[in-house]
Amino acid sequence: MTSARTRIPKPAVLRLSLYLRDLDARGSTVQWISSRAIAEALGLTDAQVRKDLNTLGLSGQSGIGYRTDTLREALRAVLGTDRPWRTAVVGVGNIGRAVMSYERLQAKGFGLVAVFDRNPAIIGSEVAGCIVEDAKRIAVVCRAQAVDVALLAVPAAAAQDVADQLVLGGVRGILNFAPVRLSLPSQVAIVSVDLTVSLEQLAFRMSLLAEMKHDAAAGG
Amino acid sequence: MTSARTRIPKPAVLRLSLYLRDLDARGSTVQWISSRAIAEALGLTDAQVRKDLNTLGLSGQSGIGYRTDTLREALRAVLGTDRPWRTAVVGVGNIGRAVMSYERLQAKGFGLVAVFDRNPAIIGSEVAGCIVEDAKRIAVVCRAQAVDVALLAVPAAAAQDVADQLVLGGVRGILNFAPVRLSLPSQVAIVSVDLTVSLEQLAFRMSLLAEMKHDAAAGG
Structure with a gap:
């Protein structure tokens, strides 16, 4: 993983965490997963998921996707949570x-x-x-x-x-x-x-949504 | 603030929170603050700080900067923490x-x-x-x-x-x-x-720093 980490931009590192969380949520009985399934669960595009996983040296198999155990192992290794x-x-x-x-x-x-x-x-x-x-x-x-x-x-x-x-x-x-x-x-x-x-980011988004709703109601 | 919020990109909203936190840390006796002082405290550029504050309709006074109470009020208003x-x-x-x-x-x-x-x-x-x-x-x-x-x-x-x-x-x-x-x-x-x-992001950064140190020591 030595060279992979230096190539990964900060927002991508965050997505790697979310991929791992999604895999864990699906449980250990799921053996294969497509980039599309991951993308849909996280509100991303397939292309983004494939690109991120490609950076880790992983490429999915056509029509099946990725082996979940290989994927999980690679994600843990690059994130650095495969060691104490x-x-x-x-x-x-x-x-x-x-x-x-x-x-x-x-x-x-x-x-x-x-x-x-x-x-x-x-x-x-x-x-x-x-x-x-x-x-x-x-x-x-x-x-x-x-x-x-x-x-x-x-x-x-x-x-x-x-x-x-x-x-x-x-x-x-x-x-x-x-x-x-x-x-x-x-x-x-x-x-x-x-x-x-976090509280301020939430207050901002609530205020933004409220004003958008207000503008829509005002027909403007 | 109605129109300001829709113009602010997500990473800028995060910076607005950090500006407010920095102001609060300086205490209420500080009456004026420069974009440079804020930038230095947060590891940003002056230009970035001025641009963000400009989006809120604030422009600093040459050589003095911004009035802290005006700035604080504007930040709270746009973030939406000026109301219960x-x-x-x-x-x-x-x-x-x-x-x-x-x-x-x-x-x-x-x-x-x-x-x-x-x-x-x-x-x-x-x-x-x-x-x-x-x-x-x-x-x-x-x-x-x-x-x-x-x-x-x-x-x-x-x-x-x-x-x-x-x-x-x-x-x-x-x-x-x-x-x-x-x-x-x-x-x-x-x-x-x-x-x-958050733990995974930290493990990633520690792993990255460790491998950079290792590479430097290896002369590679």
Whole structure:
């Protein structure tokens, strides 16, 4: 997969996730799938699906499509979820707990090996099979535990400091739930999940749909 | 704002959210801001920021930039968070609770008016100031409460059924946390937050960075 990844544009990576989700939803009894079936389920064109899968070196068989197990394996390999990622969670609040209880975390290879918080009332207790460590010890514990990736669920004001400690600890990727843009070295991967941004995107689309309906009703 | 919204492409809407987040992070004492300052904070070009703000009918003053209060107001108006959205949460699991305890929900206009779950042990109890209603009553209660928007935090297998009930109840927008693509009428807005997709995007980027590092070390 070495060369394939560099050729894949960012929006295509997102689609690869959606293909895998669609395959998983169909269950393991489905052995063959056409680009058309995937395209229809996701609101894309056949051509787009075929092009994306072609980038992975996969070409469908005429009239049948793709073997689902081959496809699933290729998608997992290129996405990088065919290997374990040693994972830490920082912040045992509502979001941290929701993330730790997320059933697909382990299935996607994100095995929890460390949990951190700065609240003395929580430090030392067991959460999701880990003893909660003091957030002051992030760099040391991440090194000792060879943590690859951190799920960052702390308040916005603390996020950059914590991220710096994670980088010191050798972490190579951060999933950031704090509503703030983190400044990180270029060799550290970052993906953000910002609920405020999602809410605003939704408010925008609802407002847009409402004004389109209004315009249509006004005959304009 | 009627005409502005239809002219804004999807990636620009996302940037508008980031501009607002940046303004909020700078605090209310900052009265003027340049496109350059915003661009630098977000890793964009000045030209991109000016172009986006120009779409909203805003032009900066030479050498000073934009008044932050005017800018903030215009961003909130176009995003549609300058008005209240009557909000329901469906699913009182970890994700539902994390969403309800999210401090910016109310500030962004998403006032909670109804909470639903299908678990008899939870129905009738009070969560975030609302009595939890039986999920069977979604359509009726949403109509009665004039719910605009629903935050959908139920398991994937239940999501489409619940979404159908929400649409029957007159809901105009859904923020979907279930890892499944919902089929909805075109007049209902949808934004998805899928943790699996975010984890896969992160695994991809970590894998890509690792292989680039490996290639560089190999001198290739």
